[in-house]
Amino acid sequence: MTTAAAYADYGPKLKGLLAGRIVTDFARPDRALDEITAFARRRGVGAVLTVNEYLTELAAHLCAELGVPGNAPDRAGAARDKAAMAKAFTAAGTRAPHTVPVRSDAELRAALADPRVGFPCVVKPRSGAGSAGITVVSDPADASAAADGAREVVGPYGSDGGDSGVLVQAYVAGTEYSVESFTQNGDTTHLAVTRKQVTGGAQRVETGHTLPVSLPPTVEAAVYREVEAAIRATGIRHGASHTEVIVSGDGCMVIEIGARLGAGQIGVLIQHALGIDMWAALLDVALGRPAALAPSARGYAAVRFVTSPHTGRLTSLYGFPRTGPGVPFVRWRVAIGGLVREPGANVHRLGSFVVTGLDAGEVEERADVLLRRVRIHVEAVPENTGQVRPASTSAIAP
Ligand SMILES: Nc1ncnc2c1ncn2[C@@H]1O[C@H](COP(=O)(O)OP(=O)(O)O)[C@@H](O)[C@H]1O
Ligand SMILES: [Mg+2]
Incomplete structure (x- = not known):
């Protein structure tokens, strides 16, 4: 399932590959369910999947209507609505705040x-x-x-x-990780544990991910136990999941689960570090075929996100990495002259780049060196004073 905005961005090649499309209104999920079900029946659709967190509940209902592999429709809301999630976690004995x-x-x-x-x-x-x-x-x-x-x-x-x-x-104090998992017929495979860098302070924005992280065996076992409890609690039977946990001396607490692939370039990290194609796996699981989830590489990968230290207008950018050996992916999202904000949510991140290699420590170090080289210049936008306060800043996130 995709959205009209996403479809508009598809290139001609991708549009040409599509056998058909239906326009529906995701703001009316009951109607969307009826319309997509009717469309899918007419076209003999054999699988339903989404990479959009907001559509995972609808996808579960569609799978049930069509009789194709999917998650439990009666529990799918618990992987979206955090109040329902908290209830489901309590009922299932998942450790959560x-x-x-x-x-x-x-x-x-x-x-x-x-x-x-x-x-x-x-x-x-x-x-x-x-x-x-x-x-x-x-x-x-x-x-x-x-x-x-x-x-x-x-x-x-x-x-x-x-x-x-x-x-x-x-509030749970500790180190934040996510776990990327696939569940097929109720059996779960964990692909990797990812360590998160998150801003401190009142707002928590994710500024970096590194994977795979190897945890001490007892900690890893505790993390996987809670993740699997969260997967069961939210009825994830066929599909990807992204579970966020915080680990401290008191053990592992689940912060949230999404019935989807991890965002923030985690799929790119897994592809480059472990050689697993999460998107192909998602399609295989949706079609009920065995998914290829075994690693074919033993590397490491990290992503770093560039953020602005304050709100204003971006006037220059220097030192942002280009793709090359060990840097397979870069993305810059804001034009020079565009407005930027100090990060209050992930959407305020300005750009990202991925670093890969065979040594965990070296990957982490190179990612941080490259991030320190990024220099952005953000001019304060005058509010009522009519004054502009220029500031030259390092874009490194805390
Ligand atoms: N109970 C908590 N204790 C500590 N930090 C938390 C807690 N809940 C959220 N956070 C922080 O806020 C971030 C975003 O919260 P989260 O529940 O994951 O929402 P979202 O669905 O927007 O990602 C988390 O990654 C974490 O850093
Ligand atoms: Mg989260």
């Missing part, structure tokens, strides 16, 4: 007073993604503004963001 849905200021105050939440705590939208609208709240006085920020997040298909509510969650 205590989570309280709040719909009013009174409920917010009650949640903050709950000893299972405490301070700092995390305020987040129920069905957001990409760190949008997430605030780590250390001072009770900041909680109401944080809840407003979470409420403002609106998903791509209308009001499935903040309108559906806000959550207050216990």
Whole structure:
């Protein structure tokens, strides 16, 4: 499943490969389900898949309607809506931070007073993604503004963001990882553990990923146990999953799960480090064919994201890497003259590049050296004063 905007960006070659298309409205999932089901039956469609987190629930329902491999439709919402996710985790015994849905200021105050939440705590939208609208709240006085920020997040298909509510969650200290997994007929294979670099402070934006990370065996076993519990809890039976966890001396806590491939170039990292084509695997799983999930390479890969230290207009960029040996992928997203923001969500990242190699430490070091070479110049945009404050800055993320 794709969107009209994504389709518009397809090149002529890709458009030429498509056997057909249907236009429907993802903001009306019931109607979309009926329309796509009818289309798929007419065309004899044999598989349904999506790489779009917001469409995973619809995809599960379509798979069930069409009788093709997919996830449990009655639980698919729990891999999207973080309130349902928290309930599913509790029911399945998955270790996860205590989570309280709040719909009013009174409920917010009650949640903050709950000893299972405490301070700092995390305020987040129920069905957001990409760190949008997430605030780590250390001072009770900041909680109401944080809840407003979470409420403002609106998903791509209308009001499935903040309108559906806000959550207050216990804060988990520790190191953040994600696990990329594929499940076929209920059997799960983990492809890699990825270590995340995340900004500190009130907003948490992912600024780097490195994989594969090798954890001490007991820690790895604990991580995989919780990830598998999260996969079962959310009814993932046939498909990819991306599970985010935080590991500390107290063990492993699951922060969230998505019934999709990892974003943020994780697929590119896996392809280059381990030789696994996650997109081909996704298609195989959707078609009910055995997926090729064994690594054919034993390398390492890291991605680094460039962020702006403050809001303003991007006036110059120097030192951004080009593709070449050991740098298979680069992407810059903002034109010179464009507005940039200090990162409040993943969407504010300006660009990214991937570094690969055969030595884990060397890959990490080279990625950081290349990031330090990136220089951006951001001119403050005057608000009411009419003044422009230029600032030359290193683009390195904290
Ligand atoms: N309970 C928590 N404890 C500590 N950090 C958290 C917690 N919840 C979220 N975060 C931080 O915020 C980031 C985004 O939160 P997450 O729940 O993953 O939302 P999203 O769906 O937007 O990615 C996480 O990657 C993590 O750094
Ligand atoms: Mg996340």
